[in-house]
Amino acid sequence: MAKPKVATTSLAGCFGCHMSLLDIDDRILQLVDLVDFDKSPIDDKKHFDGPVDIGLIEGGCCNEENVRVLQDFRTHCTTLISVGDCATMGGIPAMRNGIPLAECYAEAYLNGPSVHNPSGEIPNDPELPLLLDKVYPCHEVVKVDYHIPGCPPPADALWQALVALLTGKPLALPYELIKYD
Amino acid sequence: MADNKRKIIREICQSCGDDPTRLMDIVRAVQMRLRCVDDEAMDLIAKAVNTHRVEVAGVVSFYAFLADQPLGDIVIRLCDDVIDEMAGSKYVAEALRSELGIDFGQTTPDGRFTLAWTPCIGMCDQAPAALVNDVPVTELNSDTARRMIHELREHMRPELLVTRVGDGNNAHPLVQSMVKNNLRHAGPVVFSPVNRGEAIRKALAMTPVEVIRAVKTARLRGCGGAGFPTGMKWEFTRAAAGERKFIIANADEGEPGTFKDRVILTERSDRLFAGMTIAGYAIGASEGILYLRAEYAYLRRYLEEVLAARRAENLLGRAICGRPGFNFDIRIQMGAGAYICGEETALINSCEGRRGEPRNRPPFPAQHGYLGGPTAVNNVETLCCVTKVLEVGPGTFSELGTGVSGSAGTKCLSISGDCRAPGIYEVPYGTTLRSVLDMAGGSEAAAVQVGGPSGKMIAPAEYDRRICFDDLATGGSVMVFSRRRDLLHVVSRFLDFFIEESCGYCTPCRVGNVLLKERVDRIRHRRGNTTDLDYLRELADTVKLTSRCGLGQTSPNPVLATLEKFPHAYTVLMPPNGNGALAPFDLEAATGDARAVVHRERQHSTAVEENRNG
Numbered sequence: 001m002a003k004p005k006v007a008t009t010s011l012a013g014c015f016g017c018h019m020s021l022l023d024i025d026d027r028i029l030q031l032v033d034l035v036d037f038d039k040s041p042i043d044d045k046k047h048f049d050g051p052v053d054i055g056l057i058e059g060g061c062c063n064e065e066n067v068r069v070l071q072d073f074r075t076h077c078t079t080l081i082s083v084g085d086c087a088t089m090g091g092i093p094a095m096r097n098g099i100p101l102a103e104c105y106a107e108a109y110l111n112g113p114s115v116h117n118p119s120g121e122i123p124n125d126p127e128l129p130l131l132l133d134k135v136y137p138c139h140e141v142v143k144v145d146y147h148i149p150g151c152p153p154p155a156d157a158l159w160q161a162l163v164a165l166l167t168g169k170p171l172a173l174p175y176e177l178i179k180y181d
Numbered sequence: 182m183a184d185n186k187r188k189i190i191r192e193i194c195q196s197c198g199d200d201p202t203r204l205m206d207i208v209r210a211v212q213m214r215l216r217c218v219d220d221e222a223m224d225l226i227a228k229a230v231n232t233h234r235v236e237v238a239g240v241v242s243f244y245a246f247l248a249d250q251p252l253g254d255i256v257i258r259l260c261d262d263v264i265d266e267m268a269g270s271k272y273v274a275e276a277l278r279s280e281l282g283i284d285f286g287q288t289t290p291d292g293r294f295t296l297a298w299t300p301c302i303g304m305c306d307q308a309p310a311a312l313v314n315d316v317p318v319t320e321l322n323s324d325t326a327r328r329m330i331h332e333l334r335e336h337m338r339p340e341l342l343v344t345r346v347g348d349g350n351n352a353h354p355l356v357q358s359m360v361k362n363n364l365r366h367a368g369p370v371v372f373s374p375v376n377r378g379e380a381i382r383k384a385l386a387m388t389p390v391e392v393i394r395a396v397k398t399a400r401l402r403g404c405g406g407a408g409f410p411t412g413m414k415w416e417f418t419r420a421a422a423g424e425r426k427f428i429i430a431n432a433d434e435g436e437p438g439t440f441k442d443r444v445i446l447t448e449r450s451d452r453l454f455a456g457m458t459i460a461g462y463a464i465g466a467s468e469g470i471l472y473l474r475a476e477y478a479y480l481r482r483y484l485e486e487v488l489a490a491r492r493a494e495n496l497l498g499r500a501i502c503g504r505p506g507f508n509f510d511i512r513i514q515m516g517a518g519a520y521i522c523g524e525e526t527a528l529i530n531s532c533e534g535r536r537g538e539p540r541n542r543p544p545f546p547a548q549h550g551y552l553g554g555p556t557a558v559n560n561v562e563t564l565c566c567v568t569k570v571l572e573v574g575p576g577t578f579s580e581l582g583t584g585v586s587g588s589a590g591t592k593c594l595s596i597s598g599d600c601r602a603p604g605i606y607e608v609p610y611g612t613t614l615r616s617v618l619d620m621a622g623g624s625e626a627a628a629v630q631v632g633g634p635s636g637k638m639i640a641p642a643e644y645d646r647r648i649c650f651d652d653l654a655t656g657g658s659v660m661v662f663s664r665r666r667d668l669l670h671v672v673s674r675f676l677d678f679f680i681e682e683s684c685g686y687c688t689p690c691r692v693g694n695v696l697l698k699e700r701v702d703r704i705r706h707r708r709g710n711t712t713d714l715d716y717l718r719e720l721a722d723t724v725k726l727t728s729r730c731g732l733g734q735t736s737p738n739p740v741l742a743t744l745e746k747f748p749h750a751y752t753v754l755m756p757p758n759g760n761g762a763l764a765p766f767d768l769e770a771a772t773g774d775a776r777a778v779v780h781r782e783r784q785h786s787t788a789v790e791e792n793r794n795g
Binding site: 064067071100101102122123126130131133134136140141142143 | 770771772775
């Protein structure tokens with residue numbers, strides 16, 4: 001039987017959750033025994049070419065491209081997991097949700113202290129994805145099966161969750177792994 | 182100007198004895214004279230009463246009727262509760278907007294008019310209604326609203342809007358209000374005729390302990406909704422250590438759809454004041470406070486006169502009825518527009534000149550209440566019942582119900598909404614909801630909300646349930662909804678109310694109600710799915726379980742009740758076979774703002790899409 005496939009992506013996140021995944025250290029060798037990585041920054045595979053068992057999503061959706069990638073993941077992944085606070089709640093990027101979008105653009109491209117923009121124009125290259133009106137957590141865009149909280153979730157929490165899902169055993173998350181204050 | 186302001190504020194503070202616990206009266210008076218309590222006024226007040234500026238600012242920001250920016254000479258507050266909406270308040274709102282050329286929350290450039298929404302002002306039986314400064318204007322429509330503005334522009338005197346006065350004491354020279362009592366069914370307790378002084382004399386013939394025993398024997402329980410045994414509350418207050426004890430009558434009836442206290446205060450204030458005096462005798466208090474909600478300020482002068490008349494007859498004051506050592510007097514404390522002040526500890530904070538935030542309990546007010554003294558806070562109706570208990574004796578009183586155990590006497594119901602005769606019905610405890618609806622001409626109701634938004638929503642199959650403490654316990658609000666009404670819209674409006682009135686102290690209530698509303702609205706807009714129902718149940722349970730006071734502990738009730746009894750109202754709005762699937766994300770709508778900011782045409786992104794795919 002072929003090994004289960006895992007795909008990962010970082011949307012409006014900082015790659016910290018991916019770093020945390022790498023923090024499982026030498027267990028990554030065990031993980032490679034358990035699964036094959038599909039589309040993921042870890043193996044730099046850019047496109048899906050078939051169904052995948054587990055999709056790990058870091059980050060929420062702040063622009064139209066995030067939405068398309070997330071929808072692509074939902075289409076291809078049997079089980080979709082929101083990893084980390086940005087994916088589950090919007091996280092730090094969602095701090096802009098209380099600020100009108102025009103002000104966000106102006107701060108980034110016109111008024112910010114380090115901005116040099118003599119033209120005074122906000123870039124409008126078609127390659128630049130449009131920002132959404134606010135930052136959405138993943139489950140407001142597509143159906144998400146599981147959420148792993150944390151900023152980032154500790155490597156052990158990710159490890160436990162993946163192993164439990166792959167082996168069909170109950171998930172053991174001791175208090176220390178989900179306590180954040 | 183600045184000197185004048187200084188002088189006005191100094192006068193006002195002096196008239197309240199520069200007492201920081203009278204801050205409510207001070208800021209209300211300043212608001213009335215200067216149209217706002219601005220930064221400078223806060224400084225001056227804080228200095229005069231020797232408190233911190235933040236205390237004054239906290240009070241001003243807490244209460245809806247106070248403002249730190251100047252309001253217009255005339256403030257029109259249109260009632261925004263769901264019953265008024267059903268009666269057409271949106272047409273009134275539209276007329277006011279177009280006449281004044283401003284939106285709600287704004288003041289006209291000439292500083293003459295301010296337009297505002299306000300939660301239930303207790304006029305649901307004559308909706309839509311508004312407060313024009315202190316003057317209630319009822320049964321509005323778009324024509325009368327326009328005419329009202331024309332008239333006000335000419336004379337700027339709200340009291341002249343009253344061309345025809347209501348019945349009973351609404352016609353009293355000191356009230357002169359167009360409000361109607363709509364007292365459809367007077368029962369044998371609260372609305373029975375009062376013989377001034379009779380109950381007090383009977384009480385004085387007993388010892389205080391005997392009075393408490395009589396109230397206990399009568400099985401009298403609090404009429405505000407919670408139903409705590411009144412005699413027991415008094416016993417605790419009497420037994421508590423403390424020199425100064427207090428009686429507070431809670432006339433902050435803010436639960437939407439409740440207006441019984443308004444009619445009691447208009448027609449039977451003597452019964453209430455007698456009850457307070459008897460309570461004072463029973464627990465050993467010599468000071469009483471009537472906490473009157475700001476919406477009923479139009480009754481204040483009349484109530485002051487009733488108090489003065491009672492003083493003249495020696496039913497208040499020193500050595501009442503010639504009994505040496507029994508001194509008791511009552512003052513009226515005005516509120517300033519805050520639903521939460523109906524909660525007794527919030528009410529006590531408000532009386533002390535603070536923000537009306539609930540306190541932690543214990544200690545309970547019976548031990549540590551107003552100014553730290555043992556305090557009994559009772560509902561207006563409860564205190565009226567006390568007078569009856571003394572008039573007829575506890576045995577007779579306890580037989581006045583229909584024999585449902587645990588509930589003696591009568592209950593005043595305020596019935597509004599889709600019924601032919603909205604108004605006040607005083608019915609014996611144990612009466613079925615069905616017979617109440619029959620009386621009010623609302624038998625065809627598709628749903629009835631008993632006890633206000635925080636109460637219970639009742640489906641037709643349950644109309645044989647009884648109004649009593651062990652079944653349908655209620656503060657008195659009965660809202661009737663016909664088949665034409667959209668129940669989820671009602672739920673959404675109820676949540677609006679709780680979001681507005683949450684004091685913000687604890688997170689489950691401050692945030693949870695917003696999340697509940699957001700999810701209910703998502704379903705209403707046909708973007709929901711069945712997993713949203715589980716989410717709503719779970720969130721509602723969390724808010725109920727973890728909120729600090731009764732507001733958050735009950736605010737999810739409309740959601741839970743409709744989920745349980747009217748699930749169809751939700752599922753009918755869900756996509757067929759959409760079990761668990763989300764409605765497609767509306768990318769077009771979500772990127773609309775960005776497109777406007779960067780001036781991107783729609784074709785652009787489509788072209789990119791095609792490029793990518795091709």
